Amino acid sequence: MAGRILEAGLHLLDRQLIDKDGRLAGKVDDLELEIPAGGGPPVVTAILAGPGALSRRIGGRAGAWLEAVANRLRDGDERRPARVSFGVVKRIESAVDLSVGKAELETNRLEAWTRDHVIGHLPGAGDAPE
Amino acid sequence: MRLSDLLGAEVVDDAGRSAGHVHDVRLVQDGPLVGSFGASLRLDGLIVGRRSIGARLGYERRKMRGPLLVKLVTGWLYHDGRYVQWDRVRSVEEDRILISGSAEELPVPGPSS
Numbered sequence: 611m612a613g614r615i616l617e618a619g620l621h622l623l624d625r626q627l628i629d630k631d632g633r634l635a636g637k638v639d640d641l642e643l644e645i646p647a648g649g650g651p652p653v654v655t656a657i658l659a660g661p662g663a664l665s666r667r668i669g670g671r672a673g674a675w676l677e678a679v680a681n682r683l684r685d686g687d688e689r690r691p692a693r694v695s696f697g698v699v700k701r702i703e704s705a706v707d708l709s710v711g712k713a714e715l716e717t718n719r720l721e722a723w724t725r726d727h728v729i730g731h732l733p734g735a736g737d738a739p740e
Numbered sequence: 741m742r743l744s745d746l747l748g749a750e751v752v753d754d755a756g757r758s759a760g761h762v763h764d765v766r767l768v769q770d771g772p773l774v775g776s777f778g779a780s781l782r783l784d785g786l787i788v789g790r791r792s793i794g795a796r797l798g799y800e801r802r803k804m805r806g807p808l809l810v811k812l813v814t815g816w817l818y819h820d821g822r823y824v825q826w827d828r829v830r831s832v833e834e835d836r837i838l839i840s841g842s843a844e845e846l847p848v849p850g851p852s853s
Contacts, residue, residue: 613770697775
């Protein structure tokens with residue numbers, strides 16, 4: 611084995627995601643694994659983050675409730691957790707550094723939804739500085 | 741497949757004997773190239789055992805460093821950790837993973853990075 615060895619639970623789960631500008635962009639709640647096109651063992655293709663991913667790890671009624679809330683906050687009929695392609699991961703240390711900005715990530719959906727549907731409707735919200 | 745499909749699942753051998761539950765999943769960075777990360781993380785195998793708290797702290801790996809007293813206590817509690825190379829996995833079902841061969845032949849997990 612020549613490559614770096616990591617244990618998914620110990621070295622990746624619950625680690626903080628940091629975007630290219632140093633801003634917090636969610637946490638690693640689960641990983642997506644797929645068998646490569648040419649066959650062979652599965653490889654990690656994406657980080658799954660947010661309540662939609664965490665709900666499966668929690669399980670039971672609390673997990674089902676969390677998943678229902680996450681689905682409600684999602685646009686359209688798509689029922690899947692926020693996905694961060696492993697292609698934008700730059701480095702895995704005590705945190706996971708990404709090569710893109712937070713606004714480009716699906717993990718930003720909840721914040722964007724709250725801004726558009728809640729904060730944006732408050733009196734005076736249009737006067738707030740960027 | 742998701743990592744959460746594997747973590748916690750019971751590992752069962754050809755004879756129907758349980759090897760314990762999946763405590764962690766070992767990844768090796770030598771898969772196909774992916775974006776800015778370089779080689780992707782390939783699933784190498786499963787760390788299984790009958791107990792869980794020490795495994796989440798990393799004390800199941802024999803060469804893990806740590807406070808001596810904690811290491812001795814957890815080493816005694818979690819001496820039954822075993823490693824299942826991924827090529828032994830025959831199928832992944834809900835909460836259960838079937839492997840080929842005997843659960844008694846499984847090696848202990850080697851050190852990670």
